[in-house]
Amino acid sequence: MPMSAAGVLLALLVVAMVGHAASLQHQQSMNTADDISASEVRGLYGEVETNISCLLRDSIYRSLWEVSKNADMYSNVYTREHAVEEIASEYFKERLRELSEKYPAHESGIELCVTDNCVHLTLQEVEDGYVLATAELPEGSAVNLTSSNGKLSVKVPLEETRAFVDSRYFLLQERMDEFVQRRGDIGRFWKEMEYIWAWGEAWLEGNVNLSEDRTKGFFQVAWAMHELDSFGSADYLTAAQALVGMETPATEPLVVTPINTVDIERLDGYVDRARDSINCAKALLEMADENISLAKNFANENLENVGLGKIRVALNDSESNACDARDKIMEASAQFSGLLDYLSRESSGDVVMASVYQGLTTRSLDPDCPSLKEQVECGIEGAAEKISAVENLIARTAGGLEVAAAKSSLNQLSTDFRNMKAPLLEEPGPKRYVYVEAYEDDPPREVQRPIPVYIDCKADGSIGGLKVVLRGAKSGFEEMNEFSQQSENDPPSLDIDEDLKNALQQNLLPTWSDRENIYEILPPSPIKSSPGLSVYHELSVDEVKYTREDLVGLLLNSATDSSPATPFPIPFIGITLWWGQWDAEVKLERRPVEEVFDFDNPTLPLANGAGYVHSSLAYRWDVPDETFDARVIVVSTKAFTISTG
């Protein structure tokens, strides 16, 4: 075929272009292969990095479990963390070695070289108490990565790896430390429950029964309350079991008003105002006396000049003073009635006030001992009558006054008035004594306490007598207050969480053996959703012992009998304070175990039975105390006995 020179040139040009294109194609293939190799090697490195991190996390899981299950064996947080790090380092090294041996069988492109040098591992707390572990790999460790086509090979030194461990070890540690350090709260909660219950029994039933079952129940509830405070949950299943068989649910609210909360100032206010009135009456009678003396002086010294006018004025003033004195006595009566009305009103919702009212208005100390009300009413009536007699005497004298006999009449009036005034104003001694049973300390012994009686009837009524009786009432209130303040507990402020109450009332399940193991797999739901921890405790009460400490109890020297509380009769106000005091001791079979589980993170693949199960990290502590004490003091204005059984 004929072809021109231009054609030949064109053909050569095309051949050159084709050659160049072929070369480009080859180059591009090579580039693609290199890209793929680089991507592959990057992937291999990523795989090695994440796998080493996995091994670290698994090693931490295991060491955390081992250490946390015996957390109390370590003296402080540092030694405990150090133990976790040490154990995890060993596991990590072992797993690294194993991985390096197994890699060639699975990944020809990975050659993991781990030296025998030590691994340095540290734990760090991150948000919410989780763990961040950092491991410095054995010095000289490296990974050789080769692409599958063998064209790309790199050696990367391995220095450090990190792993986030999804178990809140630090949170468990912190909450358990809080639980152990503040375990005194268990005793406080328990004591308050015992006190409230005993107080209620003393008032409502007149007998405090020291029941071992109840004490065991209360102790479990107190333990659960402290758990709730520390962990946001409690071993409510166990606590609920302990409450089975108790007469009334332990959580039923009781309104407790201790005696030392009585408004003594208010009661004293009425008494003080009555005493002021009595003092005024006394002063007015003295003024009446002075006016009689003035009239007498007019008559004796200047009768001719002054006439009867000034004498009559003075006698009228005196009569008026006596009248005012009687009114003051009636004011005192009104104040005392006001006191009784106040107590009567308050009695409807307050058993202590009711008993104070009863003490003031009935012969509660002894049938032979008149009540304060009787004494005051007789005293008022008697005193008012006597003042009226004085008034009449003055009026009679003033009415029959004549110039000739004025002098002698007024001398006679003055003498008669003073004869009547003296017994009216004079503070009498006790008319008689009534003896009531009481106890004294050092050595404890029974004594007969004399209760003085000043006013038995209207005839005994006088201003002096009223003063003594009302002063006695005031000191009686103070004595009552002082005694209760010294003996009674502070007003209890026990507030059982509503959620805990519900949990205790709704979780009556049969008991099972090996509960701890079951909880590891199936931890019970927490009472509070935050922080999301489950709680287990092992608490077996071996013995409950009660020791009476009030005087009657000490004298009886036995806690097995039913015996009265120690009476403290208070004169004038007719109240006997009944004091019961005992020490309750709970002795445990062995050191209690407290364990808390990270309920929200069931992340540890742990061997259980024949297989593996995702479990929550547990933190277990042997609480060092085996005995717990609670001193309970009940002071009541109502007589009660104390029995056991």
Place this chain on the structure above:
Amino acid sequence: MKGIGSITDMLVFALIVSVAMTLVLSATGGPTLGNARYAASFSSSFLLTIQNSTADQFGGLEYNLGAFGFDLPSIGSTTKTLRYKTLAELLAEDALLNMKIEVAGNDVQSLRLNEDLDEKLGRFLKSALDEIVGGRFGYRLHACTEPIDVGTARLHFETTVENLAGWSRQAWTESSVVPLPVSGGELLSRVENALGLGPLPVDVDPILEMTLEIWST
């Protein structure tokens, strides 16, 4: 004649230019090489995502302990919520918790407390991987352990998660391994205890092998 020769030159020249253009175009690599590179890069990233993404990023995984479809009695909570484990770790833990027993080539139905994990994880992975792939490729993720041969029985784990609907051609394959959460020694000792056997002369490989196939149209 001269006119005919020129026409022939022009025709030959046009033919040669067409052939050359075809060669030059093919030298740029064309769609096949680009797809291969994309598929390789994608599968590598895909595996890294499986190894590094946590369950929480896909809504978390929750399952219940039980056996043969029955719930356990309500002593405590049977619900397990896993949030911070990576997808690869979940697979490795599923492998440990749900090892299957095979006798004479047949799976033996045994009491497995964690069977719900197997089921829920399968669905969870399918949904997570679909989200990661985003419809760009089809995929098949196969995970298996080296069987532990104890004479009459074999213990092994195997699972596959795939979405191949509409994809016809396998574009790339890549594999990766994840260590099981326990060492080979511990796993062997657990198997010996569970089966009541003495020391077994076998080497347990505590590795889960994952193979990822990327499919295209």
